[in-house]
Amino acid sequence: MSETTGESVWITGAGSGIGRAVALRFLRAGATVLASGRDPDPLQTLAADAGVAPESVAVHAVDVTDRAAVHQAVADMQVRAGPVDRVILNAGTYQPVEADSFDAAAFDRQFAVNVGGVVNCLEAIVPAMRARGAGQIALVGSLSGYRGLRRASAYGASKAAVMRIAESLRQDQAAAGIDVRLVSPGFVRTPLTDRNDFEMPFLVEAEDAAERIYRGLVHGRGFEIAFPRRLAWPVRLASMLPYGLYFSMMRRVTG
Template identity: 50%
Template sequence: MNVAGSVWITGAGSGLGRALALRYLNAGASVAGTARRVETLADVASAAAGMTGQFKAQPGDLTKAGQAETLVDAIEQTAGPIGCAVLNAGTHIPEAADKFSAATVASLLESNVMSVAYCLEALLPRMLARGRGQIAINASLAGYRGLPRAAAYGASKAALINMAESLRIELEPRGIAVRLINPGFVRTPLTDRNNFPMPFLMDVEKAAERLYRELEHGSGFEIVFPRRFAYILKFLRLLPYALYLPLVRRMTQ
């Protein structure tokens, strides 16, 4: 689904957001990238030198109320109406049950859920007034069901899945395409923190290419990769608790 206008990517300074920004820039798009650290956005601009697209760095902390509204104002004044927003900013803190911390839960909800909510609050009135737009929310396959060491992270991603489903139902008839991105393991600075096996680990450029193609040419709700891992987790999602819980315990010990 190719929506006219500029592209806004949050979490554009590293990982999948950075790779996707460069893919769009290589295709000639006008891209606004947001990240907390200015130097990471400068690195994206440097990497994009010679590409046909235009990159506009828009640094900001999306966990702070009001930042998204300010950023969206600035982007639309300089790059034109946002046609596609990829709400990708977020983080991952793996934590075992014996180290469970309410502070970790609060931190991940702020980074992964509230940052998206603030962006939606700023974007939706504008897109609804125009009667068009595409919003892609980056959740995770970890949001499907409970997994070890992911009580906080999985909860934040499950919230995003539910939010995206709800918004899709309401907004699709009004011209706004809400897309749900559910990646598995993609090689990024976040997954580099993991000290456990990561099945079907995917190269970030390959993941960005898959995401780019789906955003530009697809129209379905959910975008998943790598597909083999997604199919496994989709199957596990269907199991009753009496089978699911002991099976996952054995698989992850």
């Protein structure tokens, strides 16, 4: 028996990348996974890939930017699996913003998914957890949310917003018995980071990221799960530098 045997875990963006790897990790630990994503096809193979019974996975095809659809999906989940014990709000998107082609649409899309999608999911699930007086919610941010990076003006800003939401919710919901966590990955090999055309320092495989997230949520007590440490600590330190020193350092680092 595992610590998560019998639990129901809702994971958004479970069709690929970090979300899929986390879903597989919780399935192998005995949890029932409520897997959601825009495309239901990749979700259909989760149980087989994890080597568990098909009934261990409930597939919900939903776009997190559609508020009404999110509410309906959460209602369906609770009918199917009862109270949701853990929520991992992982659905996100990434598009670089180039200096010579500033694109407002890139901001619209990334904020709609990365921030609006999180808010829609929270609105749907928080009342039920408050009524029960229990539950865990993990918001997946990014180390890029700590400070502005080249080509990440949209993505980094959206993840900075996720960080602030998590920090506030941690305080607002603690008295109701809801454990709010923040997940701050560095570079993880996923279809999204495959879009990068530069060498990514301390690149982590999705399975490694999933293991770190699982251990942090199930066994850890701290607010933030940031990894890899070799990147997380320098990024945190950089966030405390005065602007002149920070910009000078980034010019040297990025060329």
